[in-house]
Amino acid sequence: MPVQSLQNTDVIVLQHAPHPLLPFLQSQSQTTLTRLYQRPSSCLSIFRLLGPIERQLIMNLLWLESALSAATMSAWVLPEGKNAYDSALSVMTELHIAQNSTVKLALNPTFKSSLRQAITGGGNTGSFGVPADKDGKRQSANIENLDAYALERWETILHYMVSSGQGQNPAKPSQGVLYLLQRSGLMNNAHGAVLQITSSGFQFLLHSPHDQLWNLLLQYLHMAEERQMDLVEVLSFLFMLSTMDLGREYSTEPLSETQKAMLEDLRDYGLVWQRKTSSKRFSPTRLATTLTSSSPPLPSSHSTGGSRTADGTGAVALSSGAAQQGFIVLETNYRIYAYTDNPLQTAVLNLFITMKYRFPNLVVGMLTRESVRKALGNGISADQIISYLTTHAHPQMRKNNPLLPVTVQDQIRLWELERNRLKSAEGYLYKDFASQADYEYVLAYAKQLDVVLWENAAKRCFFGTLEGHANVRGFIERRTGSV
Numbered sequence: 059m060p061v062q063s064l065q066n067t068d069v070i071v072l073q074h075a076p077h078p079l080l081p082f083l084q085s086q087s088q089t090t091l092t093r094l095y096q097r098p099s100s101c102l103s104i105f106r107l108l109g110p111i112e113r114q115l116i117m118n119l120l121w122l123e124s125a126l127s128a129a130t131m132s133a134w135v136l137p138e139g140k141n142a143y144d145s146a147l148s149v150m151t152e153l154h155i156a157q158n159s160t161v162k163l164a165l166n167p168t169f170k171s172s173l174r175q176a177i178t179g180g181g182n183t184g185s186f187g188v189p190a191d192k193d194g195k196r197q198s199a200n201i202e203n204l205d206a207y208a209l210e211r212w213e214t215i216l217h218y219m220v221s222s223g224q225g226q227n228p229a230k231p232s233q234g235v236l237y238l239l240q241r242s243g244l245m246n247n248a249h250g251a252v253l254q255i256t257s258s259g260f261q262f263l264l265h266s267p268h269d270q271l272w273n274l275l276l277q278y279l280h281m282a283e284e285r286q287m288d289l290v291e292v293l294s295f296l297f298m299l300s301t302m303d304l305g306r307e308y309s310t311e312p313l314s315e316t317q318k319a320m321l322e323d324l325r326d327y328g329l330v331w332q333r334k335t336s337s338k339r340f341s342p343t344r345l346a347t348t349l350t351s352s353s354p355p356l357p358s359s360h361s362t363g364g365s366r367t368a369d370g371t372g373a374v375a376l377s378s379g380a381a382q383q384g385f386i387v388l389e390t391n392y393r394i395y396a397y398t399d400n401p402l403q404t405a406v407l408n409l410f411i412t413m414k415y416r417f418p419n420l421v422v423g424m425l426t427r428e429s430v431r432k433a434l435g436n437g438i439s440a441d442q443i444i445s446y447l448t449t450h451a452h453p454q455m456r457k458n459n460p461l462l463p464v465t466v467q468d469q470i471r472l473w474e475l476e477r478n479r480l481k482s483a484e485g486y487l488y489k490d491f492a493s494q495a496d497y498e499y500v501l502a503y504a505k506q507l508d509v510v511l512w513e514n515a516a517k518r519c520f521f522g523t524l525e526g527h528a529n530v531r532g533f534i535e536r537r538t539g540s541v
Contacts, residue, residue, distance in 0.1 A: 076149075077107040078272050082279060084152040086289070091154045093290045095169040098176035099185040103297035103350040104153070105173060111146040116155065116165065120173060125157075125164035185294075187302050190309040190339040199331055199341055201305045205357045208343035211328030212356070213402055216263070216270075219245060220405040223254035223436075228405075232326040242277040255409070257437035263406060264446060267355050271345060274327065291316040299329060300349035302342045310338050384451045388425075390463045396421040397452065409433050410443050425466065430473045440474035483511055486527045488534075489519035496537075503533050 083091065083104070094100050105113060118134075119126060135143045147163075150156035157164050176185075199207070214229050219239065221228035230236075236253065239245040244259035262270060275296065282292045295317040302308060310318060321340060324330045329346040332339070348355045385403070387395040394411055398404065399419045407413075410433035411423035433443060444467055451461055460467075488504075491497035497518040504510045509526025513519070522530055 076109070078269070078276060079107060080149070080153070082276060084149075088154045090290060092166070092168050094293055095154075095166060095172055097185045097294045097297070098172040098183065099187075099301045100294050100297040101169055101172040102176040103300050104155075106300075106350040108149070109146065111142055112150055112155075115146060115150065116173070119156075119163065119165050120170060122164075125159075125162035128159070128161055128163055131163050184312045185298065187298055187308040188312045190307040193307075193339075196333070198307045199305075199333075201344075204305065204331055204341060204343045207331050208328040208345045209356060211326065212267070212271075212345065215239075215327070217402050217405060219255050219259055220263070220402065220409060223252045226405075234323055235326050238274060238277055238281070241281065242274065254436055255438075257439055257442065260409070260438045260442050260446075264442070264449060268348070271327075271349070271355060275349075278323070287319070288314070288316050292320060295320055296349060299324075299342045299346035300351070302347055304342065304344055304347045307339045307341050310340060384449075384453055384455065386447055386450045387452045387455055388447055388462055388466060390465055392425040392466055392469075394421075394423045394425060394447075396423070403450075406446070409436070410438060425470065427473055430470055431477055434474055434477050440471045443470055484524045485511060485522050486524070486530075487519060487521050488530065489517070491518045494518065499537070500530065500534055504530050 105116060108116070115131075132143075147156065151158045155166055155169050157166065172185075175183075215231050215235055218228045218231055222245070231239075236245075239259075240247075240253065242258075243256060244262050245253040246256055247253050262273060265273070279289065279292060282289050291314050295313070310321070313321075321330060321332065322335065324346070325332060325335075327345070328343055331341045331343055344357065345355045385397045386407075387397070389395075394407070396403065396407055397420055404416075404421050407421065407423060410425070410429055412426050412429045413421065413423045415422040430440075430443065434440070444462065448461055455461055488500065491500070497515075501510065501513060501520055504520065504522055504526065507526050507529055509523045509530065510520055511523060512521040
């Protein structure tokens, strides 16, 4: 059988970042994964998430009826690819795709059988969804409407993240989405009853829509067991959606009770569309069908500011292409010109700049001490502001070296240092020691407990944490009583 050698594997590994779902799957038990591998759609989806070396190894082993000698497999590997080969084999073993043996290599029989079925077809498991019968009375949603729906739902979530607590009144997502945003640490209500974006939330906005979606779905998976949901059913439904056809309607009848309950949550995220909540059919959106593929989860935009949806809802596509093109020009006088008509991008800028003018396709603002300090107060760091300006810099800006003016970068960091130069902490001040020996003895004890926040040897005093006060006080009383 012709076999392709694993050449230049070091370069391949550097180019391929592990999918964020893989560590979660690796943490699951063998029983859970074996149940998951009984579904062909799950095996095909996981195969897509793996790196190129893992996929090559699986395809080389998939059609073998017996185990392969580990020495024979190693002979296929070039010396410079040994580390990459061992790493790939380790990933497959942790996922229980390959059997853990140093003598022979073979795929998990359940995984092998299901992946073969996914590739060759056949069977009536309904693993890839059961298409609904055509409804002559109602026309199913077309792809343009599904894209518009997905964009509207997804941007509602992002717009609420950047606008809530900023004196605006954005559309509010469902309670389930709000709980997920809090649970994932993207928003909190530390400054009052109103949810506000956190430092992690701002970093979340810098990611691609695909990474953003999986970030939320991973939190959803962690919550599944708390809600007494069958994790295998949850994962298999997400994988099923990723293998469905965009624009086709599917029946809810074959779904389990857990999967039917998931439909409501996935509607809120924009992954599935239903005409009404009691409908017996549903359609996956592009957000769902691209979960395990490299295709963009949102329709691409041909303009810098985004593209309006076809149904006139005003939803704006934040495509990866638009983000790569960039729309921000930053001058050395701290003035920012943003060539965009995208309300979401404008709302993100409003987190750390002072708006001056707004035109149909241009926003003008200033980076000021007050605007940056306001962002810092919301948990956004100076490096994150600089990273956002760098990521979305206009093509004209990219001709500069360095890309952003150094004076502006330094000033943003100085504003952060200015805010962080003082730190407050609750505790107790210990002073008026009878002698230097008493002071040093008590201070040494407090340092052993790691509760000293500040000390002044000249004045024989130190400041300790609130939590350590009971121990330090007891030590002083015992010492005083023993004298």
